[in-house]
Amino acid sequence: MTQFCYIITEGVLDVVLITQVIQRGLGGELVKRMHDLSDNGRTYVKKRFKFPYNDDITRRSVPMPAFLQIGQSLIILGNAQGLSRIKDTIESDQEAFKHLDWYPDAMAVIYDADNQPPMDRFSGFAELFQPYGYPTPTHLEQVVRANGLRAGLFAFPGQGRRGTLEDVLLPLAVNRFPELSQYAVSYVDTWFAADIAKNHPDFKELRNPSGVRKAKLSALASLLKPAKPITASIEDQKWVPITPEESEPLAPLVSFVRQLLEP
Amino acid sequence: MILSELSITAFRRMSNVRLERMAPVSLVLGSNNAGKSTVLEAAALLMRPLEPTQWVQVARQRDVDAPLVDGLWSLFPSGAPLQVDDGPKQTRPLVLSGDVANEERRLAATALASLPWDAETSGDLTLRVEARVNKLRPHTLEFRRDSFAQSGEGVTSYRCFAVTPSTHRSTRNLVEHLSKVIDIGEKPLAVELMRLFDPEVLELDISAIMGRENIKVAHKDRGIVDLASFGDGMRRAAALALALIRAKGGLLLVDELEVGFHTSVLASIFSRLFLAAQTIDVQIIATTHSLEAIDAVIEALTPQPESLAAYYLQRKENQTVAHYYDTERLVRLRETGLDLR
Numbered sequence: 133m134t135q136f137c138y139i140i141t142e143g144v145l146d147v148v149l150i151t152q153v154i155q156r157g158l159g160g161e162l163v164k165r166m167h168d169l170s171d172n173g174r175t176y177v178k179k180r181f182k183f184p185y186n187d188d189i190t191r192r193s194v195p196m197p198a199f200l201q202i203g204q205s206l207i208i209l210g211n212a213q214g215l216s217r218i219k220d221t222i223e224s225d226q227e228a229f230k231h232l233d234w235y236p237d238a239m240a241v242i243y244d245a246d247n248q249p250p251m252d253r254f255s256g257f258a259e260l261f262q263p264y265g266y267p268t269p270t271h272l273e274q275v276v277r278a279n280g281l282r283a284g285l286f287a288f289p290g291q292g293r294r295g296t297l298e299d300v301l302l303p304l305a306v307n308r309f310p311e312l313s314q315y316a317v318s319y320v321d322t323w324f325a326a327d328i329a330k331n332h333p334d335f336k337e338l339r340n341p342s343g344v345r346k347a348k349l350s351a352l353a354s355l356l357k358p359a360k361p362i363t364a365s366i367e368d369q370k371w372v373p374i375t376p377e378e379s380e381p382l383a384p385l386v387s388f389v390r391q392l393l394e395p
Numbered sequence: 396m397i398l399s400e401l402s403i404t405a406f407r408r409m410s411n412v413r414l415e416r417m418a419p420v421s422l423v424l425g426s427n428n429a430g431k432s433t434v435l436e437a438a439a440l441l442m443r444p445l446e447p448t449q450w451v452q453v454a455r456q457r458d459v460d461a462p463l464v465d466g467l468w469s470l471f472p473s474g475a476p477l478q479v480d481d482g483p484k485q486t487r488p489l490v491l492s493g494d495v496a497n498e499e500r501r502l503a504a505t506a507l508a509s510l511p512w513d514a515e516t517s518g519d520l521t522l523r524v525e526a527r528v529n530k531l532r533p534h535t536l537e538f539r540r541d542s543f544a545q546s547g548e549g550v551t552s553y554r555c556f557a558v559t560p561s562t563h564r565s566t567r568n569l570v571e572h573l574s575k576v577i578d579i580g581e582k583p584l585a586v587e588l589m590r591l592f593d594p595e596v597l598e599l600d601i602s603a604i605m606g607r608e609n610i611k612v613a614h615k616d617r618g619i620v621d622l623a624s625f626g627d628g629m630r631r632a633a634a635l636a637l638a639l640i641r642a643k644g645g646l647l648l649v650d651e652l653e654v655g656f657h658t659s660v661l662a663s664i665f666s667r668l669f670l671a672a673q674t675i676d677v678q679i680i681a682t683t684h685s686l687e688a689i690d691a692v693i694e695a696l697t698p699q700p701e702s703l704a705a706y707y708l709q710r711k712e713n714q715t716v717a718h719y720y721d722t723e724r725l726v727r728l729r730e731t732g733l734d735l736r
Contacts, residue, residue: 179734186730224731
């Protein structure tokens with residue numbers, strides 16, 4: 133198993149899902165308290181995160197990564213707060229690791245393919261590895277290795293398909309809450325078919341490429357955890373099955389993370 | 396800009412550290428014991444390598460009360476304390492180099508510590524420093540407890556003054572600085588600079604009544620009062636202003652840039668200081684371990700990004716590594732929250 137693995141994702145929803153996958157599928161434990169981190173881990177947290185983040189006082193939290201422990205190995209699972217911030221977040225994190233003389237032996241970027249083929253974004257992300265000494269990934273979902281270091285890129289939903297994280301979450305929800313999902317899907321589809329949703333500015337975000345899928349998930353989660361973010365339901369209500377590697381939507385992700393952790 | 400590159404090959408505990416692409420304002424960052432003050436001392440010696448007073452100043456910068464020869468001895472990369480009971484002791488060479496006023500300059504020096512023939516009566520240790528600049532003949536500087544002598548060829552010395560965290564707390568230091576500023580006819584500039592910090596300052600002068608030397612400030616609100624009666628910030632401002640003027644056309648070294656100032660005024664003070672430095676052609680190298688000071692320097696120099704360089708010193712298995720940041724990168728790292736102290 134790896135000693136120290138660094139994974140950067142687009143957003144908090146990615147972090148929550150991948151955390152569940154690592155906990156359930158790989159026996160990872162979420163480190164919840166600062167004093168349970170190593171000296172380097174604590175210094176990294178102090179050195180790297182400040183409030184306000186990006187000088188924005190309307191965001192009341194800092195994008196703290198999830199720290200997961202598997203035996204002696206540590207995984208730092210970070211959230212860049214958007215696709216466009218991935219590069220700067222990696223730069224800042226790697227600079228912090230350099231100052232601490234504490235280097236991850238594996239690094240991965242996990243992003244959404246969105247409505248384009250995932251390879252379109254591949255080369256832009258692949259070139260982020262070499263400046264920090266990691267080998268450059270050559271194929272999606274395949275971990276490359278050189279000089280004891282590993283690197284990889286994964287694009288949701290996986291297997292080279294277009295789409296987003298929601299394409300993974302929706303089948304998980306259907307599987308876990310079949311009846312509720314039917315209602316949520318039908319409710320959102322009904323509205324989406326209505327003229328008002330097609331034209332009115334209030335429904336602009338519903339008309340985005342992944343808007344309908346996001347709305348279906350929100351509708352479902354709002355009944356499960358009213359007035360709470362969708363992450364609360366994913367965390368508390370076991371959207372991720374006990375054996376995620378046997379779940380079709382999760383299998384590519386589990387396989388990728390396993391490769392990444394394998395020394 | 397007088398110093399565009401500084402290499403510390405062997406100096407104190409530091410070896411093989413290179414500060415490239417220095418800027419009109421260079422910030423030296425890092426944790427305790429990383430070697431920030433050492434960089435300032437190395438820069439000072441390289442600017443005035445054959446000036447015994449510069450060696451004395453550098454040796455006394457950290458501890459004004461320590462015996463001079465011990466202070467000098469510690470500049471050399473031997474590491475061991477000075478002991479000559481069993482005969483003279485030779486240091487390993489101190490080697491510094493850099494680009495000074497667009498010319499390559501290399502200083503190599505060794506020191507020999509010994510007890511002179513009259514040691515029994517004088518009790519004095521002698522430290523003989525043999526310093527060589529580029530390929531010129533070696534220059535010998537001889538230091539005893541409170542005195543020095545020199546012989547050898549001259550090398551151009553450039554103006555270089557240091558402000559330490561305690562400079563502004565010594566009236567003697569400030570009087571000396573102001574006397575020199577008056578001597579070179581730059582008192583009006585000193586008053587002008589002080590007004591940047593406090594617009595109510597009207598005049599500065601030295602009084603010496605019955606051997607009690609003091610700096611007097613004519614102040615619009617307070618009348619004529621001792622500088623010492625002001626708070627830390629005003630005295631620190633005076634120390635910076637006076638040293639800045641003395642460094643005209645040269646180098647100002649500031650150890651712990653933030654000392655004496657409240658965090659809320661750092662950005663405005665720094666922008667005035669940097670503007671004044673630019674006007675009289677002074678390059679600044681400053682250390683800090685204050686995050687507020689780093690952010691204030693960035694804020695002050697954002698309109699002129701080419702004016703700032705930063706170096707993060709990291710101790711790594713008895714070696715020091717200097718990480719360089721230009722303004723653009725510095726801003727990006729700070730925006731994402733990285734603590735660069």
